[in-house]
């Protein structure tokens with residue numbers, strides 16, 4: 197997107213003021229690009245994807261054109277080479293305009309971020325790293341040249357997506373690749389992604405499956421044996437189209453591996469902030485709910501009579517509560533994403549859980565307050581608040597860091613030192 201494009205529309209103010217938060221030039225530019233495309237295109241389409249529970253295909257075409265599909269593809273491979281923090285703030289800006297687009301875009305971007313900058317921080321024998329770099333370049337080329345979309349169906353309905361058990365979707369080595377069998381639930385982008393980046397266990401006869409052997413493999417959506425089943429009619433995040441995927445003896449070439457065996461396990465253990473990437477969508481929704489409320493109480497929502505409601509002390513109190521919760525979430529989240537990296541301290545991991553929890557819970561609470569503060573008309577389907585409210589409800593349900601799991605871990609880590617028991 198050129199500077200002239202950016203000048204064409206007036207953009208909302210950044211969620212994170214570049215001067216105040218001392219953002220890099222790249223972070224500022226990516227944020228501006230996201231706001232521009234979000235305001236001019238995504239905002240007006242969002243209610244249709246929500247009503248139809250249909251996938252935002254047009255938005256993906258626009259993001260490809262704007263270079264955003266390759267945001268975390270390393271520069272040497274032709275992408276934007278955005279850091280973890282730069283991506284997180286850009287994703288929050290997209291979330292302001294269409295939650296379903298931001299959340300599904302996250303699944304796509306992680307296929308690049310985790311295989312790119314994050315994996316570069318991890319240990320790998322030189323020969324394995326060389327093969328990994330060759331393979332990931334193939335995935336990146338598909339994204340940059342063809343606009344290919346990747347998803348991340350990990351959930352199976354058991355304990356695996358929470359990191360508490362090995363995945364039951366199995367990969368068995370055969371000549372030239374793997375045979376994949378299993379089922380993934382809540383598979384966002386099902387029927388719309390070109391590649392499903394699944395986590396599965398390497399099945400070896402006579403051996404017990406182990407989380408250490410987890411494989412991360414891109415299954416071409418059109419491969420024989422892949423089917424999308426079941427309905428999709430949820431409360432919120434309806435445009436994510438998170439149906440069920442079935443894999444029946446699907447042959448996948450070994451070149452489709454997104455990470456070598458064992459590297460996903462290493463990433464999850466050593467780079468835990470990787471799981472925070474589900475949160476920016478919900479920070480963006482919180483900002484959108486706050487912005488709408490201010491506009492509504494000032495009588496400035498386009499298409500509505502210019503009735504002001506800002507003079508009532510109860511309205512001012514409601515907005516003040518929302519403002520506090522938004523600032524709390526922003527400050528904690530910004531600190532956590534700034535210190536993300538390999539081998540964080542115990543305190544840093546606890547801060548990441550606290551930030552993730554705060555964003556997910558505050559987002560829904562801010563939307564709830566927005567509806568109460570704006571009043572009856574604000575829950576009409578013709579206005580976006582009720583969609584923000586429904587979408588924001590989904591954040592704290594998402595594994596592996598649901599609100600309950602974050603609380604559980606923070607509580608335990610606060611009270612027990614590593615290795616300590618009550619025996």
Ligand SMILES: Cc1cc2nc3c(=O)[nH]c(=O)nc-3n(C[C@H](O)[C@H](O)[C@H](O)COP(=O)(O)OP(=O)(O)OC[C@H]3O[C@@H](n4cnc5c(N)ncnc54)[C@H](O)[C@@H]3O)c2cc1C
Pocket residue numbers: 303347348349350351352353354355357358360381382383384385432433436438590593594595596598599600601604
């Ligand atoms: C809109 C949307 C889109 C999604 N998209 C994707 C996607 O693209 N890919 C994907 O892989 N998944 C996706 N998910 C699924 C999501 O990450 C979770 O897997 C899913 O919400 C879990 O639902 P469940 O009822 O099976 O959870 P369960 O595993 O049955 O857990 C129920 C609750 O129990 C608690 N719990 C579970 N395990 C533990 C534990 N070990 N310790 C303490 N408490 C625990 C948690 O609070 C959890 O919320 C999506 C979910 C939503 C809502």
